[in-house]
Amino acid sequence: LEMALLYYGFYKGKKWVLILLPILIMFTRIDTVIFLGIVFLVDVFWNKKVRWNYILGGILGVLSTVAFNWFYFGELVNNTITAKKLLYNKNFTIPQEMSHFFKSFGNFWGMLKVPGDFNPMTIVILVFELACFIYLIRQKEKRNYFLWMIFIFGWVKQIVFISQKSLFDWYYWVPQLLLFVPVLIFVLEQKERRNLWLSLLMIFYIFPMLVFQTVHSIATGNGEWNYRRTIGTFLNHYEKDKNQWILLEPAGYVPYFSGLKTIDEVGLVDKQIQEEIKKDKANYWINTVKTRKPKYLLSYENLYEEKNPNAAYYKTHYKLLKEFRVKDHLKSDNKILEKIYNLKPSGTDYNLYIRVD
The missing domain is CATH 1.20.58 (Methane Monooxygenase Hydroxylase; Chain G, domain 1)
Incomplete structure (x- = not known):
């Protein structure tokens, strides 16, 4: 569009x-x-x-x-x-701001999402993008009109989203693509040695990124469909009363396939939890549990750990029903898929609790 x-x-x-x-x-x-x-x-x-x-x-x-x-x-x-x-x-200190920036560094400027907080390859691609942009706009061409639109937008959106602490990588996909436009134009407009430039682009960027994105997509698909969905289907068969509530995060595959009523801890589908956040942000989760008494809790954490100040309450009112672990969903009859699943495990370990009173 x-x-x-x-x-x-x-x-x-x-x-x-x-x-x-x-x-x-x-x-x-x-x-x-x-x-x-x-x-x-x-x-x-x-x-x-x-x-x-x-x-x-x-x-x-x-x-x-x-x-x-x-x-x-x-x-x-x-x-x-x-x-x-x-x-x-959140109000971040300067060290926290820097930590957040480097944690999100792979999302900016280069479509690189390799492991690690800081990836020097992103700097290389950023410099190359800037060099191509400067080279192109120095030529008095009509296309510069659109190039300015695309390039400025890419930078502005990246800066706006990083300033708002946006960690989700899909927020950056569009500007990542558009910031790469000057590189594509630069390569395609080479009158001499264009085939060499295209070959270098294919070998050092397009093919590696295609391989990475394929692995990333397959691994993510396994984490969502073969892992997170199974939590929902387990609950769907276990709990016949679909008027029961579950408190969890995120509100996606699990509540959809479970058929249960959902309280998500961010408040995307349940506005009541937002009121708890306004009243007592530090304790809104346990306050929601105590006031609304959902039958099921799905948590990233072990709620029984002694370091949890509310462990005694959880032990009294909830029992651990089932543990869900990413490592249990990395096998496949297809050996190539299994290698991909193990290369990049996707998902989060969960503990499922059921109310006992």
């Missing part, structure tokens, strides 16, 4: 596209307003005029998104945004 807007709206000059596509783009994710805003500013600066059709499209996009939230969710701002801001809002 975003590239169609640039091509048909700003390159081909179709006015109806400038009205319709901002609506569709903003409807996909509210943070796409960053893209639409950068495109608007670059266009005004470049052409020294305002496209009023585009402004109308932006206004309609905001109105349609807010209207959908109101009529479907009963709120102006999507609860996902509200819940995550409430729980994840």
